[in-house]
Amino acid sequence: MLKLEHVQKSFGGNQVLKDVSMKVNKGEVVAILGPSGSGKTTLLRCMNFLERADSGRLVFDDIDISFKSASKKEIQQIRKKTGFVFQNYNLFSNKTAIQNVAEGLITGRKIARAEAYDIARRALDHVGLSERYDYYPVQLSGGQQQRVGIARAIALNPEVVLFDEPTSALDPELISGILSVMKTLAEEKTTMVVVTHEMLFAREVADWVIFMDKGIIVEEGTPEKIFTSPSEERTWQFLRRITGEMDYVI
Numbered sequence: 001m002l003k004l005e006h007v008q009k010s011f012g013g014n015q016v017l018k019d020v021s022m023k024v025n026k027g028e029v030v031a032i033l034g035p036s037g038s039g040k041t042t043l044l045r046c047m048n049f050l051e052r053a054d055s056g057r058l059v060f061d062d063i064d065i066s067f068k069s070a071s072k073k074e075i076q077q078i079r080k081k082t083g084f085v086f087q088n089y090n091l092f093s094n095k096t097a098i099q100n101v102a103e104g105l106i107t108g109r110k111i112a113r114a115e116a117y118d119i120a121r122r123a124l125d126h127v128g129l130s131e132r133y134d135y136y137p138v139q140l141s142g143g144q145q146q147r148v149g150i151a152r153a154i155a156l157n158p159e160v161v162l163f164d165e166p167t168s169a170l171d172p173e174l175i176s177g178i179l180s181v182m183k184t185l186a187e188e189k190t191t192m193v194v195v196t197h198e199m200l201f202a203r204e205v206a207d208w209v210i211f212m213d214k215g216i217i218v219e220e221g222t223p224e225k226i227f228t229s230p231s232e233e234r235t236w237q238f239l240r241r242i243t244g245e246m247d248y249v250i
Helices: 040-047 072-080 095-106 113-124 142-155 172-187 199-205 222-229 232-243
Strands: 002-013 014-024 029-033 055-060 064-066 081-083 160-166 192-195 209-211 216-221
Touching: 002 040, 014 040, 014 216, 029 040, 029 160, 029 199, 040 192, 055 072, 064 072, 072 081, 081 142, 081 216, 095 113, 113 142, 113 232, 142 160, 142 172, 160 172, 172 192, 199 222, 209 232, 216 222, 216 232, 222 232
Parallel strands: 029 192, 029 209, 081 160, 160 192
Antiparallel strands: 002 014, 002 055, 055 064, 209 216
């Protein structure tokens, strides 16, 4: 479904991605783990051209393009196939929850206003915000704002949803609610790529786990393999360090 081949990306003299290749199959949840600065968020952002990789290829269904030479039309084709959930919500502060969700449908997809609002309502209902349509972001908790962000992504009916550490900006008591929404999406066979520090989520929900460090994929495999018998010492070191953070029950 989605494949990245030999992706490289530098910021100035700092090479963040070093010849990274990976694939995502339809209906899978792929979790990307790794310490801060490992390149995982940059890799995710390259998937829908929020960052343009310096080299490499992206294959998405029948689309096969070079990162370096991709045209605006090709980039738009990829973005229509993806939804993106940001760490810090990225909501319009002057728009209500339903307006935030409908905006992309109206302006980006050219969907009629009435239809866009119907889609937005269904998306907000799906994430448990049926009573918050007309609330502004300032009137919502962090968890509710992130639910709006998820609703905005799924309202576009994307082929894959990309999550960039969706719980990292939340207070601990709000994290389980967001993970429950994501678990429901996974049960519905929503294709998802999730950059996360939530190890229980990765272990219990993901179909495939990728561990990155210093711009490369150190190891990848099933959750059982990665969490119980990783092949690489660096993976063991990372998991041992964060074992105490596995506090959240889905």
